[in-house]
Amino acid sequence: MAGRVGGTEPAEGPGRMRGVWMGYGRADRVRVPVGDDAARWATRGKCLRVLIVVHNVTSATRLLDVLPLFDDDLRVQLLVTCTGSSAFAAGTAELLADTGIPVLPWEQAAETAVDLVVSASFGGQLDVFAGQLAILSHGVGYTKRLATPDTGHRTPDTGHRTPDTGHRTPDTGHRVEGGVAAVPAPVFGLAPEWLLTPRGAPLADALVLSHPEQVERLRAACPEAAPTAVLAGDPCYDRILAARPYRARFRRALGVRPGQRLVLLNSTWNPESLFGDGGRAPDGGDVVAALLDRVADEFPVDAYRFAAVLHPNIWHGHGPGQIRSWLDRARRAGMALIDPLSGWRQALLAADAVIGDHGSVTYYAAALGTPVLLGAAPLDALDPDAPISAFMREAPRLDLEAPLAAQIEELISRHRPLPGPAAFTTSVPGESAVRLRRLFYSMMGAAEPTGPASLKPLPLPGYEAATATVPLHVLSRVLGPGEVAITRWAGRRPATGGSDPGGELHIAVHEDTRDVEQLDLADVVFREGAPDDPRFGSPSVWTAEVLRRHRGCSVAAYVTGPSVCVVQVRGEAPLRLAAVPDSDAESAPAVDPAVHASALHAWLAAGGHDPAETGRRLARVVSDGLSVRTATGLHRVRVVPPAPTATGG
Numbered sequence: 192m193a194g195r196v197g198g199t200e201p202a203e204g205p206g207r208m209r210g211v212w213m214g215y216g217r218a219d220r221v222r223v224p225v226g227d228d229a230a231r232w233a234t235r236g237k238c239l240r241v242l243i244v245v246h247n248v249t250s251a252t253r254l255l256d257v258l259p260l261f262d263d264d265l266r267v268q269l270l271v272t273c274t275g276s277s278a279f280a281a282g283t284a285e286l287l288a289d290t291g292i293p294v295l296p297w298e299q300a301a302e303t304a305v306d307l308v309v310s311a312s313f314g315g316q317l318d319v320f321a322g323q324l325a326i327l328s329h330g331v332g333y334t335k336r337l338a339t340p341d342t343g344h345r346t347p348d349t350g351h352r353t354p355d356t357g358h359r360t361p362d363t364g365h366r367v368e369g370g371v372a373a374v375p376a377p378v379f380g381l382a383p384e385w386l387l388t389p390r391g392a393p394l395a396d397a398l399v400l401s402h403p404e405q406v407e408r409l410r411a412a413c414p415e416a417a418p419t420a421v422l423a424g425d426p427c428y429d430r431i432l433a434a435r436p437y438r439a440r441f442r443r444a445l446g447v448r449p450g451q452r453l454v455l456l457n458s459t460w461n462p463e464s465l466f467g468d469g470g471r472a473p474d475g476g477d478v479v480a481a482l483l484d485r486v487a488d489e490f491p492v493d494a495y496r497f498a499a500v501l502h503p504n505i506w507h508g509h510g511p512g513q514i515r516s517w518l519d520r521a522r523r524a525g526m527a528l529i530d531p532l533s534g535w536r537q538a539l540l541a542a543d544a545v546i547g548d549h550g551s552v553t554y555y556a557a558a559l560g561t562p563v564l565l566g567a568a569p570l571d572a573l574d575p576d577a578p579i580s581a582f583m584r585e586a587p588r589l590d591l592e593a594p595l596a597a598q599i600e601e602l603i604s605r606h607r608p609l610p611g612p613a614a615f616t617t618s619v620p621g622e623s624a625v626r627l628r629r630l631f632y633s634m635m636g637a638a639e640p641t642g643p644a645s646l647k648p649l650p651l652p653g654y655e656a657a658t659a660t661v662p663l664h665v666l667s668r669v670l671g672p673g674e675v676a677i678t679r680w681a682g683r684r685p686a687t688g689g690s691d692p693g694g695e696l697h698i699a700v701h702e703d704t705r706d707v708e709q710l711d712l713a714d715v716v717f718r719e720g721a722p723d724d725p726r727f728g729s730p731s732v733w734t735a736e737v738l739r740r741h742r743g744c745s746v747a748a749y750v751t752g753p754s755v756c757v758v759q760v761r762g763e764a765p766l767r768l769a770a771v772p773d774s775d776a777e778s779a780p781a782v783d784p785a786v787h788a789s790a791l792h793a794w795l796a797a798g799g800h801d802p803a804e805t806g807r808r809l810a811r812v813v814s815d816g817l818s819v820r821t822a823t824g825l826h827r828v829r830v831v832p833p834a835p836t837a838t839g840g
Contacts, residue, residue: 224268714745
């Protein structure tokens with residue numbers, strides 16, 4: 192049977208897909224639970240067969256959302272295959288292996304009798320399967336224009352061959368032929384180029400949509416496929432909605448302290464995205480590079496936590512190692528790099544604001560009521576009739592020529608959610624599990640399991656501390672006896688622009704910094720570790736070692752817990768600094784204990800170089816405690832000598 196190649200990015204030709212995928216050939220054919228002699232070896236051979244068709248990692252994430260709908264049903268055997276049609280092949284084989292479901296080579300999958308085929312993309316020759324085909328969106332519906340795939344087939348809507356010379360222009364989504372812009376590219380997922388077979392019949396038996404407005408656009412764009420539309424909601428968004436009560440946990444998992452703002456940088460893929468290099472900053476430079484520099488220079492690390500959510504096609508197109516390399520300094524300055532499969536939805540729920548683009552994650556953020564600032568919004572790449580286009584026209588835009596911190600604060604303080612995203616993301620919130628399971632079983636002609644249909648809750652991510660290992664510029668102001676205001680920046684230069692009449696600047700450096708030359712210039716050197724970590728001897732042993740090694744250092748601080756550190760002032764005995772719990776505050780500590788060390792340094796330095804005055808000031812804070820004021824509030828700290836036999840924990 193002749194097939195069609197489609198997808199959200201250029202696809203390989205059918206020859207590749209009919210042959211070998213990622214090393215799978217005839218020798219790699221699965222023998223159990225399907226295969227020529229499967230009846231001899233399979234323990235349960237009378238199952239309904241459900242084939243999950245994966246285009247790439249991006250589409251796989253949506254398919255993983257719906258796999259639990261088949262849980263606990265002994266009548267169903269799940270199988271999975273990959274089309275091999277995506278330009279973003281990296282990471283797919285590993286992801287499929289992690290599912291633990293039998294992975295069929297494409298050739299074998301095409302020959303295997305199955306009852307239901309589920310895909311979240313149009314990539315690959317989906318019309319080769321005899322089973323019923325259901326296609327889900329892997330984003331917020333179908334919104335983007337994409338040039339017709341060059342398959343060599345006649346397109347059913349025009350009868351003309353797709354021009355071999357045309358290519359998609361990054362900024363408009365139009366096709367260019369001979370230097371002249373042709374008609375706009377069709378809307379991916381709603382146009383006949385993707386929805387119809389070469390014979391003009393609907394490709395899918397069920398096209399799953401989440402809102403009636405998508406059905407209306409489908410009827411206008413491809414009336415032949417309209418009868419296949421099924422309103423079954425958005426399982427991805429339903430999982431997000433179900434996890435909203437756990438927002439505080441997700442924030443703590445990301446190391447966000449009470450009073451801190453969490454700002455998410457979100458980018459879809461392609462040159463016009465926020466992370467792409469197709470746009471230009473006002474000075475002609477790279478937008479994302481300028482943005483990262485501004486984040487480090489303008490935002491105090493104790494007032495803001497930043498995290499980046501990048502599309503899987505960015506991760507696997509350029510390589511996870513390359514992404515980590517590109518964002519190395521940003522990560523060392525405290526930015527969290529979120530896993531694009533398992534962590535982005537939790538980060539979205541945790542965020543106070545999002546700087547995004549025209550991707551689905553940005554629209555999901557707006558649907559949740561989170562303030563959104565658009566760093567990229569190529570309207571020509573979107574269906575003008577899609578709700579996301581209206582949102583992109585109305586949402587505030589990032590101004591790289593204006594102070595960024597002020598824009599974020601104004602965005603949050605003046606935010607009024609636009610009604611469109613929440614209204615149009617799904618018309619049946621919370622119902623996708625019930626509707627999709629009913630659809631899948633009806634397509635197989637089988638009765639549903641008796642238990643309730645449900646999706647898996649979003650998991651709680653592992654804890655990720657907001658540790659900055661780049662040198663920190665610290666502005667301190669002594670406000671009164673034992674009271675110090677502290678502001679820290681991770682930029683390459685002080686955000687204050689130099690000395691401030693109302694305070695003093697010093698440098699605090701993590702011992703694990705890559706900027707090792709800064710350790711000898713640091714006033715405060717700090718690190719984290721378990722109080723009984725034998726590699727460091729003890730906190731007191733470590734602090735003494737640091738002061739011996741770095742002669743310019745005045746204070747060494749070993750952070751032993753979320754609210755405790757052991758410090759040693761040069762020439763003095765070790766001290767234990769512990770935050771005084773606030774009964775009205777959240778359970779999470781309100782500030783990094785390394786801030787306490789900088790506050791102690793500033794309080795002692797304000798007395799000059801007189802050892803007697805240093806002793807008096809030290810005695811005062813041991814007696815009365817230390818008060819540290821940051822952007823998140825006033826924090827009281829107890830200052831006591833460690834017990835003689837204790838390690839400081």
